[in-house]
Amino acid sequence: MYLRIPLILFLLASTSPAPSEANIVARSSKSIARAANRLHHRALKHSAGLARDLRVAFNGALLEQPSNLGNARVYCVSNPTGGLSGPAVPPPNPTSPAPPQQSQPSNGTSTSRTSPSQSSTSSGPSSTSAPLPSSPWKLLQAYQGNSFFNGWDFFTGGDPTNGQVTYVDSGTAQSSGLTEINSAGHAIMRVETTQQVPVTRKSVRITTHQSYTGGLVIMDSVHMPTGCGTWPAFWSNGPNWPAGGEIDIVEGVNDYSNNQATIHTNPGCNLAGTNEFTGTLVGGTNCAAVQTGNQGCGVRAQETNSFGAAFNNIGGGVYAMQWDNDGISVWFFPRSSIPGDITGSQPQPSNWGEPQAFWPASGCNPFQFFNSHSAIFDTTLCGDWASGVWGATGVPGQEQSCAQRTGVATCEDFIRNNGSALTEAYWEVSYVKIFQMPS
Structure with missing residues (x-):
């Protein structure tokens, strides 16, 4: 990723609500550092990668980042309750070696687990499970x-x-x-x-x-x-x-x-x-x-x-x-x-x-x-x-x-x-x- 000075200036002007920050380029390096710090805290809410790039740009006298960072991977941290990673997968029961891969394996035995402390009454598969084949019984x-x-x-x-x-x-x-x-x-x-x-x-x-x-x-x-x-x-x-x-x-x-x-x-x-x-x-x-x-x-x-x-x-x-x-x-x-x-x-x-x-x-x-x-x-x-x-x-x-x-x-x-x-x-x-x- 490349981060050029005009883009940084635009971001600073557009994201800061204080009018005095519109002239951020004309300020002293100390003021620039303070503005960058404030911007850094805001940016953390949106992208840890963007905050890192802004720091590199300002602390490095507004120089381009090295070209070898252009191939850096972006890692998303999955939300344990869903989010961008899709519906949450419940953790496997300690007695089960792995989470179920299908609603019913070929041997007819469900891989879902119920611990002895839980109620034995089961209401059947959840609404997200594939429907069961109709029984002849x-x-x-x-x-x-x-x-x-x-x-x-x-x-x-x-x-x-x-x-x-x-x-x-x-x-x-x-x-x-x-x-x-x-x-x-x-x-x-x-x-x-x-x-x-x-x-x-x-x-x-x-x-x-x-x-x-x-x-x-x-x-x-x-x-x-x-x-x-x-x-x-x-x-x-x-x-x-x-x-x-x-x-x-x-x-x-x-x-x-x-x-x-x-x-x-x-x-x-x-x-x-x-x-x-x-x-x-x-x-x-x-x-x-x-x-x-x-x-x-x-x-x-x-x-x-x-x-x-x-x-x-x-x-x-x-x-x-x-x-x-x-x-x-x-x-x-x-x-x-x-x-x-x-x-x-x-x-x-x-x-x-x-x-x-x-x-x-x-x-x-x-x-x-x-x-x-x-x-x-x-x-x-x-x-x-x-x-x-x-x-x-x-x-x-x-x-x-x-x-x-x-x-x-x-x-x-x-x-x-x-x-x-x-x-x-x-x-x-x-x-x-x-x-x-x-x-």
């Missing part, structure tokens, strides 16, 4: 916010799994502080924490009015019950169990850290040889409840944060179950890896990769062994499973048995006398959504 029913408990029946019968609980009705659950909608708009379902009880503790089991044959069920949970003696589950079943089938989406006991998804059916359903899932088969391939002592066909997740305290420590996540002509699949997405099409309520299961568990139609016709399901939440205490493994170890999360950990010989004795140990035995659920394909 259409929303049938959503349970969330203040109306979450609308559309559920509160089960009050005896616990079929022989747990140390008394399931209570809606009014009792609310008046006892076992259910509520918290300030984040999440549904809370607790067990009774009175320090000592004679036999059982009050708990909650709810079942959707809405039933479905085939579908996609998505559940976002921030927290699930955990601790010795607990046995929580999110599952579904049909009429005349086991004729209508049972699909356990989330289930485990005590201090387990890896989810177990399981199906239970009438005889004739088998897990065909397949490696199209990421979990590990537990038990056999015969899914018939009556022929396996109700063991069914279970698949244990490989993710050590898919259940219990480890799940809660990451702010939870999303479980999805798809039931279609190909079979039955279950996926788990930690809070930091929930696909954008799920948060945007346009689910695209074909983009989600291998599921945690999969029971293909080739071994078990999903519309022969399963029908008319309702979704269910429950938390029982002890019961056939949690009591049965009270003294056992070897399952992820249960490196020490509950008998050793608590110093109590039986699950039932522990539950009756240690209500304060059950403060983590609660569900906190953001939403449940049920989708179906249009007929």
Whole structure:
């Protein structure tokens, strides 16, 4: 850049409001320096480069700058809130290696991150994101916010799994502080924490009015019950169990850290040889409840944060179950890896990769062994499973048995006398959504 004396004089005359500065050339060098200094302060507001050039010109006896400055680059400092640099790009979450480059990558997993301390309810992509492709799955029913408990029946019968609980009705659950909608708009379902009880503790089991044959069920949970003696589950079943089938989406006991998804059916359903899932088969391939002592066909997740305290420590996540002509699949997405099409309520299961568990139609016709399901939440205490493994170890999360950990010989004795140990035995659920394909 060249800066010549006539141009400088013109700038001085035009930018200075004082009439005496119009004759700046006739003043002494001391006056010139003072005027230049005043001009320098004004120029700083417009261009640091212009101020620098004026200083060079005046301090150098109004000489031209060296010609090699003609190639000097001009650097613009970007405004962190936008400005000339365009819309601000939010900084990446510390758990994310880089800011998202597109609304949804090829594997169907959103690169946006939500920290465990933030609310898990997501309103989907922002207004500046590219619109999500329309999903072939259409929303049938959503349970969330203040109306979450609308559309559920509160089960009050005896616990079929022989747990140390008394399931209570809606009014009792609310008046006892076992259910509520918290300030984040999440549904809370607790067990009774009175320090000592004679036999059982009050708990909650709810079942959707809405039933479905085939579908996609998505559940976002921030927290699930955990601790010795607990046995929580999110599952579904049909009429005349086991004729209508049972699909356990989330289930485990005590201090387990890896989810177990399981199906239970009438005889004739088998897990065909397949490696199209990421979990590990537990038990056999015969899914018939009556022929396996109700063991069914279970698949244990490989993710050590898919259940219990480890799940809660990451702010939870999303479980999805798809039931279609190909079979039955279950996926788990930690809070930091929930696909954008799920948060945007346009689910695209074909983009989600291998599921945690999969029971293909080739071994078990999903519309022969399963029908008319309702979704269910429950938390029982002890019961056939949690009591049965009270003294056992070897399952992820249960490196020490509950008998050793608590110093109590039986699950039932522990539950009756240690209500304060059950403060983590609660569900906190953001939403449940049920989708179906249009007929």
